[in-house]
Each structure stands twice: as C-alpha cells, then as structure tokens.
Amino acid sequence: xxxxCTSLAAFCLSGLSLVAGGQxxxxxxxxxxxxxxxxxxAVTASxxxxxxxxxxxxxxxxxxxNPVSWDGGTVSFTMKVDGEKQNYFTARFWGGDRSVDRxxxxxxxxxxxxxxxxxxxxxxxxxxxxxxxxxxxxxxxxLPLAMTxxxxxxxxxxxxxxxxxxxxxxxxxxxxxxxxxxxxxxxxYTQTSGFFTPPVDEKQGEPPAKPPIRQAPGEEVLxxxxxRVNSTIDGMLKDSRPLGQDKxxxxxxxxxxxxxxxxxxxxIIQKEIQGLDALFVAYQKxxxxxxxxxxxxxxxxxGVGPAAAAVLLLADPLKPVLDQEIAGAPGVTRxxxxxxxxxxxxxxxxINRRQYTNQTMITDTYGIYIPNRAIALLDDKLxxxxxxxxxxxxxxxxxxPWLGSDKDVPGMEKQKRTDWNLGDHYLQLTNKGLTKELGxxxxxxxxxxxxxxxxxxxxxxxxxxxxxxIKAQLIRIAHGRAVFRAPGLDEEGNRxxxxxxxxxxxxxxxxxxxxxxxxxxxxxxxTLGVAAATLDPTMIGYVQxxxxxxxxxxxxxxxxxxxxxxxxxGLMEIPxxxxxxxSLPGEAARLPMSDGQPDFAFADEEDGVVAVKHxxxxxxxxxxxxxxxxxNFLARVHDTQPAFDRIAVVHQDEQFESSGLEYTxxxxxxxxxxxxxxxxxxDLHSAHAGEKLPIAKIPAxxxxxxxxxxxxxxxASFYQLRYGPYLVGMNASKDKTFQLSVPKEIEKAPDxxxxxxxxxxxxxxxxxxxxxxxxxxx
Numbered sequence: 001x002x003x004x005c006t007s008l009a010a011f012c013l014s015g016l017s018l019v020a021g022g023q024x025x026x027x028x029x030x031x032x033x034x035x036x037x038x039x040x041x042a043v044t045a046s047x048x049x050x051x052x053x054x055x056x057x058x059x060x061x062x063x064x065x066n067p068v069s070w071d072g073g074t075v076s077f078t079m080k081v082d083g084e085k086q087n088y089f090t091a092r093f094w095g096g097d098r099s100v101d102r103x104x105x106x107x108x109x110x111x112x113x114x115x116x117x118x119x120x121x122x123x124x125x126x127x128x129x130x131x132x133x134x135x136x137x138x139x140x141x142x143l144p145l146a147m148t149x150x151x152x153x154x155x156x157x158x159x160x161x162x163x164x165x166x167x168x169x170x171x172x173x174x175x176x177x178x179x180x181x182x183x184x185x186x187x188x189y190t191q192t193s194g195f196f197t198p199p200v201d202e203k204q205g206e207p208p209a210k211p212p213i214r215q216a217p218g219e220e221v222l223x224x225x226x227x228r229v230n231s232t233i234d235g236m237l238k239d240s241r242p243l244g245q246d247k248x249x250x251x252x253x254x255x256x257x258x259x260x261x262x263x264x265x266x267x268i269i270q271k272e273i274q275g276l277d278a279l280f281v282a283y284q285k286x287x288x289x290x291x292x293x294x295x296x297x298x299x300x301x302x303g304v305g306p307a308a309a310a311v312l313l314l315a316d317p318l319k320p321v322l323d324q325e326i327a328g329a330p331g332v333t334r335x336x337x338x339x340x341x342x343x344x345x346x347x348x349x350x351i352n353r354r355q356y357t358n359q360t361m362i363t364d365t366y367g368i369y370i371p372n373r374a375i376a377l378l379d380d381k382l383x384x385x386x387x388x389x390x391x392x393x394x395x396x397x398x399x400x401p402w403l404g405s406d407k408d409v410p411g412m413e414k415q416k417r418t419d420w421n422l423g424d425h426y427l428q429l430t431n432k433g434l435t436k437e438l439g440x441x442x443x444x445x446x447x448x449x450x451x452x453x454x455x456x457x458x459x460x461x462x463x464x465x466x467x468x469x470i471k472a473q474l475i476r477i478a479h480g481r482a483v484f485r486a487p488g489l490d491e492e493g494n495r496x497x498x499x500x501x502x503x504x505x506x507x508x509x510x511x512x513x514x515x516x517x518x519x520x521x522x523x524x525x526x527t528l529g530v531a532a533a534t535l536d537p538t539m540i541g542y543v544q545x546x547x548x549x550x551x552x553x554x555x556x557x558x559x560x561x562x563x564x565x566x567x568x569x570g571l572m573e574i575p576x577x578x579x580x581x582x583s584l585p586g587e588a589a590r591l592p593m594s595d596g597q598p599d600f601a602f603a604d605e606e607d608g609v610v611a612v613k614h615x616x617x618x619x620x621x622x623x624x625x626x627x628x629x630x631x632n633f634l635a636r637v638h639d640t641q642p643a644f645d646r647i648a649v650v651h652q653d654e655q656f657e658s659s660g661l662e663y664t665x666x667x668x669x670x671x672x673x674x675x676x677x678x679x680x681x682x683d684l685h686s687a688h689a690g691e692k693l694p695i696a697k698i699p700a701x702x703x704x705x706x707x708x709x710x711x712x713x714x715x716a717s718f719y720q721l722r723y724g725p726y727l728v729g730m731n732a733s734k735d736k737t738f739q740l741s742v743p744k745e746i747e748k749a750p751d752x753x754x755x756x757x758x759x760x761x762x763x764x765x766x767x768x769x770x771x772x773x774x775x776x777x778x
Contacts, residue, residue, distance in 0.1 A: 026199065027087070027190040028080040033058025038077075047073030049181075054094030054136070055203050059184035062103070062160035064177075072101065072160040072178040075185070081143070083150045085192040086651060090140040091123055092187040092198075095132025095205070095645065099183045102126070102164070106157040107147055110687035111669045116166055117508055118672035119626035119634050120649050120688070123158060126183055127509045133489055135205035136186075137645035140196045142634075144687050158185065166508060174678045194637075194650025195724040207642040214494040214550040221556045222575045228560065229254065229572050230261045237267050242278035244295025245307040250569045252310035256462050257572060269317045272310060273334075274327070279307055280337045281328040283344075290344035291352065291367075297523075297566055300352075301359065303345035305366030308374035311338060313462070315377055322378065339378040342371040346384075350392075350406040357428045357435035360402065361450040364392040365457050373457070390467065393454050397473045398429035398436075422711070423701050429473070430606035433480025438711055439624040440609035442504020446516070448478055449525030449570075452533050475536045478519065482542065483602045483611045485516050486593045486618045486640065495549050497591055502638035502647055503609060503622040511647070517546035517591065521555050523562075525570045528552075532577040541589025543581055552578070593618055601752035603771035605732045608719065612726070612752055612773060616642050623652065623721055623730055627714020628673055629707060630663035630693035631656055635721050650723065654716035655738060661695040663706050663713070673709060718766070727774040731766040739763040740772055749774040 031037040033050040045060065053059040062073030081087045089105060089112070103124040105112040113120035120141050131137055147154065160182050161175065168174030189196070198204065233254055236247055243251070251271060254262035262268050283289045283304070293304040311318060322335040329337060349367030354360050369389050376383035383389070394400040401424060430436050435445040451474045458466035465471075488498035499513030499520060514520060518539050521527045527546065531539040546552050556574060559567055592600060593613050602611040608624025620638040627634075633654055639646040667689035671677030698704040698712050718738040721728040727749075729740030742749070742760040751758050752773040758764055766772050 025191065027082055027192060029199075030077055030079060030188050031058060032060035032075070032185045032187065041077040041079060043075060043077045045073065045075040048075055051184075053184040053186065054096060055205060057094075057186055057203065059094070059186045061181040061184050062101075062158070063181050064101075064162075064179055068177045068179055070162055070171075070175045070177055072162075072182070074157055074159045076155065076157045077188075078153055078155050079188070079190050080153050081148045081151055081190050082192050083148060083152055086145060087143045087148045088140050088191050088194050088196070088648075088650070089143055089156075090138050090189040090191065090196045091185065092189075093124060093131070093137055093139065093183055094186060095135045095137050096130045097126075097183040098128055098130055099126045099180060100128045100163045101178050101180060101182045102161050103182055103185070104159050104161065106159060107143060107154055107687055109155075109157075110147075110685050110689075112143065112687050113141060114668065114672045114686075115670045116164055116672075116677060117506065117626065119632050124183055125164075125509045125511075127511065129491060129512060131512050132645045133208075133493060135207065135644050136198075137647065138196050138198070140194060140646070140648035140650070142194065142649065142651055143190075144691065146691070147687060156188075158188075163509070168678070171678050171680075175680070194648050195722075196646060196648065197724075198644065204643045208489070208493070211489055211493065211495040213548075214490065214492065214496075214554055216550075217553045217557050219553065221553045221560065222578065224560060225556065225571050225574055226259055228568060232565070232568060233260060233262045237271060243271055243275040245275070245279060245293060245304060245310070246295050246297075246565055248272055248275045248279075248310045249306035250565060250572075252313040253569065253572060255314060257576065259575065260572070266317075269314065272314055272318070273321055276307060276311070276334070276338065277327040277329070279304065280326050280332075280334075280341055283341045284329060287344060290341055291348035293345070298362075301354070301362050302366045303349060303371070304341055305345060305370050308342050308345070308371040309366070309457075311374045312370065312377065335378050339375050339382055342374045342378070343382055346371040346375065347409045347412050350409050351412045353392075353405045355402070355404070355422070356437055356444070357396070357441070358444050358447050358450060360396045360428065361447055361454060364396040365450070365454050368392045369454075370457050390458070393458070393467075393470060396428060397451060397454060397470055398427040399469055399473060401425050402428050423699050429477065430480075430604050432602075432604045432606075433473075433476040433478075434604050434607050434609070435477075436606055436711075437505070438626065438628055438709075438714075439505040440503055440604070440607045440622050442484075442499065442501040442507035442513075443510060443520070444506045445504065446481065446499070446520040446522070448474070448481065448519040448530050449522045451477055452525065452529045455533055471534060474530060475534050475539070478530045478534075478536070478539055480604075481519075482538075483592055484620075485591050487595050488512055490515050490551065490554070494551075496551055497545075497549075497594065500611075500620050500638065503620045503625075503636045505622065505626050515551050515555060517549075517551065518542040521559055521570075523564070523566050523570065526559070526574045526577070527555055528574065528577040528581060531581055532573075535584075537587050538589040540581065540584055541587035542591055544587060545590050545594070547582070599752070601773045603730060603753060603773070605730055605769050605771060608715070608730065608732060610728055610730070610771065610773060614752065614775065619723075619726060621721060621723065621726075621728065623719040623728070624715055624732070625649070626672070628709045630695045630714050631716060632693055632714060635719070635723075637721075637723055639723070648723075650721070652719055652721040654720075655718040656694070656716040657697040659695045659697045659713075661706050662692045663695055665689055665691045665693070725776050727776055728771065729764065729766045729774075730771045731768055733768050735768055737768065738766050740766050740774075742774065743776070746774075746776055749776055 047063045064072045162178035254260040372389040395402045455466045484500040485497040490496040499516040501507040501510035501513040612619040618640045622636040625636045637648045668676030717733040719730040
C-alpha cells in the first residue's frame with residue numbers, strides 16, 4: 001500500500017478530536033417558546049408562533065408567507081460552541097407532529113448541509129406522517145470546523161421552505177410552495193459528541209405498552225381489486241381507438257388471469273392487433289419510438305418492450321394473424337414489421353444501458369431481453385441466442401460482472417455512447433444480496449419487484465418455471481433485505497414492520513419508512529410477488545407475519561387509492577397470489593428485527609452498512625455514506641430506542657489508500673451532485689464550500705478526474721465508528737488486516753457480529769471483508 005491516510009484528523013485538522021465518541025457534555029441548549037431561554041439566546045423570528053406541543057412542552061413553528069411562496073418563516077439565535085473541538089448541532093422534534101414543509105440550518109449566514117441527497121442533510125424533511133408517535137426524535141449533524149474553530153459563540157438561523165420533488169426539471173416543479181406550518185421546534189443543542197444523550201431531567205415520552213393489531217380492512221378489498229380491474233378491462237374493450245402499449249400490456253396479462261373478464265376473451269386479441277398495428281405505424285414515422293416508447297411511464301427505460309411482452313403473452317392466439325398485412329402499413333406483414341420494431345428497441349437499449357441497479361434491471365429486461373424473445377418468436381434469424389440475451393439479465397442481477405453498454409451493435413455505430421467505466425469486475429449486488437451503488441440503497445434497493453419480473457420474463461409460459469439462477473438470486477436478495485425492516489407503528493398506531501430508510505443513500509423524505517414485510521408494495525407490484533414466485537419457506541413466513549399483523553389488506557387498500565393503470569396492473573396478480581399463499585402451512589420464519597426474535601448483528605462490507613438488534617434497541621449505520629466524490633469521514637446513524645429515536649451524521653476514522661488527489665467542495669446549497677441542481681433565488685452560500693477532501697485510489701483501468709462521481713473515490717479500506725456504546729470496525733478491503741482501536745479501560749467486550757466476547761488489549765484485529773461490532777456498555 002503506497003499511502004495510507006488514517007483519519008480526518010490526520011488528513012487536515014491537526015489532531016483535533018473528531019469522531020462521534022462517547023457521551024461528551026452538551027455545550028448549550030435553547031428551548032424555543034421559553035421566554036427566558038429565548039432571551040438568553042437573542043432569539044428573533046418572523047412568521048412564527050409559539051405554543052405548547054408534545055408532552056405540554058413549549059415550541060415554536062414557522063409559518064408560510066401570504067401570498068404563499070417557496071419559503072416561509074425564520075428564527076435567528078446565538079449559541080455557544082467549543083472552539084477547540086468538533087461541534088455538533090442537534091434538534092429535538094416531537095414524533096407526533098406532522099408537516100410536509102422543511103427546515104434548514106444556517107450558521108453565520110451560510111447553509112449547513114444540502115437540500116437534496118447531500119452527505120449532510122437538512123434539519124428536517126418530513127413526509128406528512130408522524131415520525132415516532134408519542135416520543136421525541138433527535139436529529140444531529142456536524143458543524144464545519146472552519147466555522148467553529150477559535151469561536152465561543154455563533155449566530156444561527158433556521159429557515160423554512162416547502163417540500164421538494166426531486167425529479168423536477170425547473171424551479172416550480174422541483175421546489176413546491178410552503179402552504180402550512182412546519183413541525184414544532186422544541187429544543188436545539190450544541191455539543192461536542194455526535195452521540196447525543198438527552199439530559200436526565202428532560203421529559204421523555206412512553207412507548208406504546210402493546211401496540212394493537214389492525215382490525216380492518218379485510219378480504220373485501222380483493223373484491224374491490226377485481227371489480228376495478230374488470231371495469232377497466234370493459235372500458236378498454238369499448239374504446240374504439242387503438243390502445244397504447246401500457247393498455248396492451250395490461251390486457252395481455254389479464255388474458256391469463258382466470259377471474260378477469262379478459263380471461264381467454266377473443267375480443268382482447270382484436271384490441272391487441274389494432275393497438276400493435278397502430279404502434280408500428282407510429283414507429284415507421286418516428287423510429288426513435290423504439291427507444292422512447294409511447295404510452296408508458298419512464299418511456300426511455302422501456303421502449304416498446306411492453307408491446308413485446310404482450311406479443312409473447314399472446315403468442316398462440318396471435319399466430320394466425322402474424323403473416324397478415326399491418327393496417328396502415330401496406331406491404332408489411334405483422335411478423336416482419338413487429339420484428340423490425342423490436343430489433344430496433346433491443347439494439348437501442350444495448351447501446352444505452354443504465355448503471356444504477358434498479359435501472360439496469362428494468363432496461364435490460366424490458367428494453368433488451370423481452371424484445372429479443374419476441375424477435376425469436378417472429379423471426380429467429382434476427383434474434384440473439386438465448387445465452388447471449390440472458391447475459392444482460394445475468395449482469396443486471398450480479399450473476400456476471402456488469403460491463404456496461406455494447407459498443408459494436410451493427411447499425412448503431414453513430415449512436416453508441418461512452419459509459420461510466422466501472423472496470424471488468426463490477427457486480428451489481430454485494431455478496432450478501434444488497435444492491436451496490438454508492439452505499440446501502442433504501443427504497444431504490446427494494447428491487448424485488450423487478451427481479452421477480454426478470455424471473456417471470458424467462459418463463460417459457462406464465463405457468464412454467466423460469467431461469468433457476470435468477471430465481472436463486474431473487475431469494476438471496478429477499479433474504480438480504482429482511483434485516484432492514486424494524487418494528488414500528490402504522491399511520492393509525494397499529495403494530496407494523498417499517499422499512500429502514502434513514503441510512504439509505506438515495507432516500508429522501510422517507511421518515512418513517514413504509515410498512516414492509518416480505519417486499520415493498522411499489523407502483524408495479526404488490527407485496528406477495530416474491531413469495532408466490534419462489535415459494536421460499538422463509539419468504540412465506542414473512543408473508544404470514546404480515547397476515548398475522550393484518551397489514552396485508554391495508555396495503556392493498558392504500559394502493560387502490562392510486563388510480564393509475566400502472567398500479568392497477570401490479571394489483572391484478574394479488575387475489576390469486578393471496579389465496580395460494582393463504583392456503584399454505586405455517587412457517588416459523590419471522591423478520592429478524594421483530595420483537596421477540598434473538599439479538600444479532602449484520603454487516604455488509606461492500607455496501608458499508610451495519611444493522612444491530614440489541615434488546616429493545618435497533619441500530620443502523622451507513623459507514624460509506626454518500627461519498628460520491630471523495631473520502632468524507634462521515635457516517636449516517638439511526639438508533640431507535642423505546643423512549644426516543646436518534647438520527648445522526650457523525651465523524652468517524654477512515655483508513656484508505658490515497659490517490660494523491662483532492663476534491664474541493666463547490667459552493668452548492670441544493671444538490672450535492674449534478675452541478676448543484678436547480679439554483680435558488682437570492683445570495684445563498686454553502687458553509688462547506690472550499691473544504692478539501694482526499695480521493696481514494698481509483699483502479700487504473702477506470703478513467704477519472706477530481707469531481708467525477710465514482711464508487712471508488714470515497715470508499716475507505718477500513719472504517720472505525722464509535723457511537724455511544726457501539727464501537728464498529730469494518731474492513732472493506734480484500735487482502736489487508738486492520739486494527740480497531742479500543743479504549744484502554746475496556747479489557748474485553750462482546751462482539752455482536754460473532755456473538756463472542758473478545759479480549760481487547762487496546763485493539764482488535766479485523767480481518768479482510770469482515771466487521772467487528774463491540775458493545776462497550778452504557
């Protein structure tokens with residue numbers, strides 16, 4: 001190893017204490033709504049009210065403007081800091097408050113953190129739900145050392161704004177107006193430890209003694225699904241116009257479901273022929289429709305793949321008409337025309353593959369593999385071999401290294417592009433079944449619906465088994481996701497398992513997480529797909545746990561509130577899946593984080609993530625945290641206890657092989673990527689601008705320059721995180737052993753990963769691709 005940097009302190013901060021550490025004292029506390037505390041801290045506010053809130057505690061809210069604007073009220077104050085140490089800022093929120101409007105912290109006029117997917121987040125980004133009912137939650141993040149060094153007091157401001165829609169392409173789409181009051185601001189603190197410990201005299205809430213089990217709805221929602229599906233089918237059949245490919249795909253699936261009015265209905269075939277003919281005529285006029293297919297969401301991901309899926313599903317009833325002329329395209333048979341259109345779709349997507357795991361799964365399945373299967377049906381001389389087509393799916397699901405877009409597709413020479421080069425050995429999944437991008441992926445990592453779709457795509461017919469290797473990967477992914485469901489409450493206060501989203505690098509505005517057991521309900525799939533497709537006993541056990549908690553029908557009812565055809569198509573499989581799974585014998589498996597399950601610890605070194613169940617506490621940490629461009633020495637933590645919840649971004653020690661390059665943080669206040677995203681009005685500046693961060697060594701075969709987003713640039717070889725009683729040492733290297741430093745007074749401690757007590761002697765050896773989680777006690 002040419003050069004090892006051992007910590008942020010060693011890199012640039014002259015030995016100042018930075019890591020999260022133990023229970024350092026609070027430097028200062030401001031109680032909003034308390035006149036004496038507000039006077040002491042020179043509080044001034046605009047568009048703000050004080051009142052009492054959770055547990056009768058005083059609070060202050062920030063209100064919208066009149067007329068409404070994207071921003072709202074503000075509150076300013078001064079607080080003491082320690083000019084010789086790393087300082088943290090913590091805000092206390094009542095877990096029962098609801099809002100969709102956001103809060104941002106400013107220090108000396110500059111914004112702390114980023115508005116969207118930065119390694120330091122905003123102060124509060126609610127989603128309209130109660131985050132932790134009946135109790136407090138605390139949000140902690142570090143203050144820039146350059147601002148606090150040699151200072152005893154700083155001026156702060158909290159500003160409010162409306163919610164953000166991260167996919168917006170202009171300011172009005174992206175930044176929504178602020179229309180209601182924010183969550184209450186109760187207390188804020190400065191301290192010198194990332195592990196915030198509430199004062200012993202601070203009033204805390206009480207966890208529900210025994211959360212009730214939901215009682216309604218019940219099986220009646222399945223009748224509602226069937227009624228809506230059949231009503232939709234009947235409406236499509238009455239429509240004299242050619243149907244778009246989203247509807248063609250919907251009807252083709254319904255043709256095989258025995259309770260639908262489409263089941264083996266000849267009228268479906270006539271609508272399919274009409275719609276497919278019209279799609280080809282449109283393609284003749286605009287060949288790029290093969291890549292950016294019409295009448296489908298995210299059309300560039302699907303092309304005309306849904307139409308190809310419809311042809312495959314209806315292969316037998318369509319056979320008699322394939323050699324007939326396409327209506328509106330004289331001289332072109334359906335066999336020849338459809339094959340031409342699907343070849344164009346397949347080859348466009350071969351040269352335009354997407355790197356992020358969920359995206360490559362979608363495009364490789366619907367843009368490449370399914371069109372190729374349809375081509376083989378129509379004209380096998382134009383089709384890739386099954387082996388050659390299947391390799392795209394194998395790459396997407398990590399059965400083979402992901403090698404990016406094809407560079408030599410005949411006829412595509414003028415359109416081929418240069419990929420983000422990840423080398424020849426990059427796999428889309430970790431060895432433990434998690435999607436692998438820039439760290440642990442929360443909601444976007446819930447790819448079970450897409451991998452099920454991949455498996456289904458390989459079935460010779462809907463009732464026949466598909467590719468066994470993809471099926472095995474599907475089960476592996478499903479088992480890997482299971483540790484990221486933790487006990488919580490649904491919107492009505494009933495017992496539920498919730499998805500862990502706080503430590504997911506692509507998650508925003510998702511606290512608390514959705515109700516999730518075996519798999520997440522998505523736009524395109526219900527919650528039973530994996531268990532029904534695989535009949536894996538563990539997944540069946542998780543589904544039975546959902547049934548026992550009466551959360552299944554509630555999820556279906558919630559999905560029914562969405563009126564899109566996309567969601568309805570995902571619900572169409574639900575009734576048959578439910579009755580099949582409901583009839584199976586009971587399985588013992590329950591989600592590992594569930595109450596009553598044994599304590600355990602899990603780590604995935606490739607994603608840099610840790611999950612721990614320790615008594616009534618659930619501890620999650622992302623050690624490789626949103627380090628897009630360089631080593632940032634930051635970890636994201638979610639520490640849930642019965643009495644309160646802690647969320648934090650904290651400093652940690654990292655050891656890495658240096659590239660000798662540095663990344664300088666730009667003056668961006670919105671996105672921490674994409675040239676800063678959409679720019680905000682006014683003279684706004686980042687408190688982090690100009691900070692220099694080291695870049696880890698990039699593999700020699702990968703083109704790179706400082707500022708590039710790259711999964712190697714910010715990945716350390718070894719992480720050491722101290723967060724309260726937890727001391728984590730994660731060795732992400734393949735061939736080096738590192739030493740985890742342990743306080744000298746700790747002679748031995750239990751390792752929650754191995755379940756063994758370890759003699760420490762000041763340090764513990766951590767082998768390659770392994771993790772130690774020591775519990776040092778309160």
